[in-house]
Amino acid sequence: MSESGDDAHPSGIPRPPTVKEVAERAGVSPMTVSRVFAGGANVRPELRTRVARAAAELGYRRNENARSLRPGHKSGLIGVTITNIANPYYAELQRGIEDAAAKANRRILVGNSNEDPALERQLVADFIGRRVEGLIVVPADPAHSEHLSPESVGTTPIVFASRPVPGLAVDTVLVDDVGGAYAATSRLLDEGHQRIAFLGTRTSVLTGQRRLQGYRTAHRDHNVPVYEHLVRTGQQEAAGAERALAELLAHEIAPTAVFSANNRNTLGAIRAIARFRSSVPADSPEVRLIGFDSFEFADLSPVPLSIVAHDPGALGRRAAELLLARIDHPTQTKSAQTVELPVELQLDPRAPE
Amino acid sequence: MSESGDDAHPSGIPRPPTVKEVAERAGVSPMTVSRVFAGGANVRPELRTRVARAAAELGYRRNENARSLRPGHKSGLIGVTITNIANPYYAELQRGIEDAAAKANRRILVGNSNEDPALERQLVADFIGRRVEGLIVVPADPAHSEHLSPESVGTTPIVFASRPVPGLAVDTVLVDDVGGAYAATSRLLDEGHQRIAFLGTRTSVLTGQRRLQGYRTAHRDHNVPVYEHLVRTGQQEAAGAERALAELLAHEIAPTAVFSANNRNTLGAIRAIARFRSSVPADSPEVRLIGFDSFEFADLSPVPLSIVAHDPGALGRRAAELLLARIDHPTQTKSAQTVELPVELQLDPRAPE
């Protein structure tokens, strides 16, 4: 057991014990203490126990910061910048990153950029200052990402998760946004829908752009024109999506189906459709809805909801693995790669066909 | 702009530049470089710019780990142990912690204990080794928490979030579990229900125990006996809760109402009730449901769902504030305090009365 009151000899505040103090108490040199904590090889058993006891009594812990200062040592830290951890999608992403990092005996430093590139820049600078071994970043804004360029981060390896940054040669892990949006939209077109609303985030988020692209390409391939008034971008939160779709449903050229490009927009869409349905005759045709992103409550949705599902945890794990590969082989200058993770179209059992 | 290839003079791998290298390049002493980065007071403007240029060219960043080694300096880190960040509840908790920590210019190290005390112990040991200024812990198991005692963590301040650990004199932030469960159960009893099911986690999670206590006390105060077969604990995930409630609903003494003690159990309860309802005549009486924990989809639930709502973000913020207070006044030995955050019973508009 350790003693409670850590000694505060000279200064006012208590400082954790050091090798030197342990050595003194055990009647040995600091080196011997160091050796014991390094595994105890080449130390007489008697000294070993004496040191162990002294250390326990003082509550000694090796100072990792001091250790990582020595040549050849690394910090064991990975810096993670997420746009908003309160979004369950990113929570799972973080979980995946941490799982993979922990396997490689690394700890993660986490910061929310809140979609603000300036904050993101600060976080990255701070992380580098702490000598993280690598960075995993969900880029807030591709238009303001100079601080994420390989030149800016110097020797620190970096991986982008979930969103690309065009123009930067950096390893990136994405989901198959284009393919998923294409599949979902195609499905709706195949069902005969001609007026399909698109609900998405602001287009500066490239993931949203890619999903819109899939939506457009599907229309083109099916020779169905896109009604531009049905394309609504810029909704970052559910409330905005609900308003946007409510407007569309009240429009004289209303959509008969909806593709929502992320989980926030899907949530708003469900609310809008549910509300709309209670305002029209019960035998009115159902508004079809397919949403991008897995959705824990899909089966409980009051309106049939099909999903373009994918696994954010796997994305995080993959990003961490790419990063760790760069960390372990810093000399190999393999060029930047982009990985696209597959998606799966999960149809609501209530869906037609 | 910085040069790309950082020099790797002696060893094989590239090492980030140091004050010394910047000094050399700028033709000054390391001290001058240090002064410039400390704000540049008492440095001739000309030297200031020369140093700044040299630093930029080399891509120099102050090494915070080395800095924190100096007497009086702290690491600027806070260690956070969460049981499972993939649970949206804890994601918001983390968000709250980080917001408060960032305001105090601290960064957070995060680890998932996965409800495993051994893992938790390792994480805490690691964090202390990195000289975090404080710890915020969601305790995995109160029965195995010696590593969280003030003696074990030495001088590192610690705060428990969301769950208490009886017997340890440690600052703790909780929600009003007992009061919330009492209010919810009382509401159901007041509505005339006599057979109210309880769905909760394993009772080693004390938060679950406290909520069960509120449920029992409400029964006692209303002179209604608790049907023990209706008390089902041990469900950590939604699937288990769904099974448990399905069994109860099929029981000959079936519940007419349900109090579910956390968001996972609520989700399972919704599924069970929805499924059950489709198997009985449409005019059968509704099974009433009140769930603890805020629930983003409450308004979309296919069965009326009232909620004992609270704000996990606020809980995180509060925990961080308590911790920072201890950090800033390490000498003040104010005794450990427990803060209980209020809850609010939010009735579903579809609920009776």
Add this chain to the structure above:
DNA sequence: CTGTTAGCGCCTTCAG
């Protein structure tokens, strides 16, 4: 098997 020396990157202290 054990101790001494020296230095990781930085900055406080004290001379110039």
Add this chain to the structure above:
DNA sequence: CTGAAGGCGCTAACAG
């Protein structure tokens, strides 16, 4: 205004 010396905690490398 600038630099030299020394030490924060730890451990390789080299004696003994």
